[in-house]
Amino acid sequence: MALHFALMIDPAASDDARTDFSETFTAVDPAAPALTVGELSTQRGDGIFESIGVVDGHAQEVGAHLSRLAHSAQxxxxxxxxxxxxxxxxxRAAAECGPGEAVIKLILSRGIEHGPTPTAWVTAATAADNTRARTRGIRVVTLDRGYTLDAPTRAPWLLLGAKTLSYAVNMAALREAHRRGADDAIFTTTDGFVLEAPTASLILRRGDTxxxxxPHGGILHGTTQLSLFDHLAAEGYETVYENVPASALHTADAAWLVSSVRLAAPITAIDDVDVPVDAELTAAVNAYLLSPRD
Known part of the structure; x- marks a missing residue:
C-alpha cells in the first residue's frame, strides 16, 4: 500500500529550546486542500525544501539535510x-514509513502574501523503484546552465547555492535530456566547467581517486556525496574537490550521479560517448547508501 502522509508545522523560532514540539504539528489529509491561494510557494516558488531518503523507517543523514535547509534559509x-x-x-514522519524505501520532504515557504509568514510542512511518500538506474545505469547529456563559474560570487541574488522550490529550470533540463534520448543531464558553465545534475551530484573516478x-559556482553541496566521500575515504580511497573541466567527463574511469533517493546511478554514456561502468563498486556503494546513516 502506497504511503501518503502530511504534517503542517507552526514554525518555532530558531532559539526556542523546548524539548517537545508536538503541539506545533498538525497532521492533515495529503489529498485535501491545505494551502491558501495566496501562498507564495505556489505563486512564486518562494521557499526552500529538502528530500530525505528513508530506508526501513530510518531517515538518512537527517543532520546534514537540516544543516543544508538552514543554509538555504540564510x-x-x-x-x-x-x-x-x-x-x-x-x-514523526519516518515512523509512518515502515519497511522499504520512502522519501520525506521538508518545505519552508515565505508564507502568504500580505499575511502570516512563514508556512512549513513535511510529507512522506513511498519512493519510486530505482533498481534499474542503480543496476543498469543511466545515459546523460551535458546542458549549458547559462552562466560562468564565478556567477554566484558576482550575482548572489540568483540564489544558486540554495535548494529553492523554484525547480522549473531543473525539470525543463530533464525534459530536454529525455528529448535527446537520455535519462538525465549534467549542467556545465558557459566557460566550460562541470556543475551538477538537475537533482543529483556528480562523482568521477580517476584510478583510486x-x-x-x-561546491562553489552554484553547486548545491550534496548530502549523499558528502556521506559517500566519508565512506570512500575510510575505505582507503582519495577524495578530491576541484574545478572539473567538461573535457574531463570523457576521460573518467567511471562516473555516477548520486542523490538521496535514487542513491548511486552509474553513468553508462555521456553525450552518446560510452563511459566504463564498475558494477562491483557500484553495488558496494549502494549497499552502503542503503545502510542506516546518521
Whole structure:
C-alpha cells in the first residue's frame, strides 16, 4: 500500500529550546486542500525544501539535510528553521514509513502574501523503484546552465547555492535530456566547467581517486556525496574537490550521479560517448547508501 502522509508545522523560532514540539504539528489529509491561494510557494516558488531518503523507517543523514535547509534559509532571507523542531517532525514522519524505501520532504515557504509568514510542512511518500538506474545505469547529456563559474560570487541574488522550490529550470533540463534520448543531464558553465545534475551530484573516478566538482559556482553541496566521500575515504580511497573541466567527463574511469533517493546511478554514456561502468563498486556503494546513516 502506497504511503501518503502530511504534517503542517507552526514554525518555532530558531532559539526556542523546548524539548517537545508536538503541539506545533498538525497532521492533515495529503489529498485535501491545505494551502491558501495566496501562498507564495505556489505563486512564486518562494521557499526552500529538502528530500530525505528513508530506508526501513530510518531517515538518512537527517543532520546534514537540516544543516543544508538552514543554509538555504540564510541565502533566501527566510527565518532560520528550529533544528530540534524539524528533527522531531522528521522522526514523526519516518515512523509512518515502515519497511522499504520512502522519501520525506521538508518545505519552508515565505508564507502568504500580505499575511502570516512563514508556512512549513513535511510529507512522506513511498519512493519510486530505482533498481534499474542503480543496476543498469543511466545515459546523460551535458546542458549549458547559462552562466560562468564565478556567477554566484558576482550575482548572489540568483540564489544558486540554495535548494529553492523554484525547480522549473531543473525539470525543463530533464525534459530536454529525455528529448535527446537520455535519462538525465549534467549542467556545465558557459566557460566550460562541470556543475551538477538537475537533482543529483556528480562523482568521477580517476584510478583510486574520486572527484566531484568543488561546491562553489552554484553547486548545491550534496548530502549523499558528502556521506559517500566519508565512506570512500575510510575505505582507503582519495577524495578530491576541484574545478572539473567538461573535457574531463570523457576521460573518467567511471562516473555516477548520486542523490538521496535514487542513491548511486552509474553513468553508462555521456553525450552518446560510452563511459566504463564498475558494477562491483557500484553495488558496494549502494549497499552502503542503503545502510542506516546518521
Amino acid at each position: 541565502l533566501c532571507d527566510l527565518p532560520q528553521p528550529n533544528a530540534r523542531q524539524w528533527r522531531e517532525a522528521v522522526t 574520486f572527484v566531484t566538482p568543488a
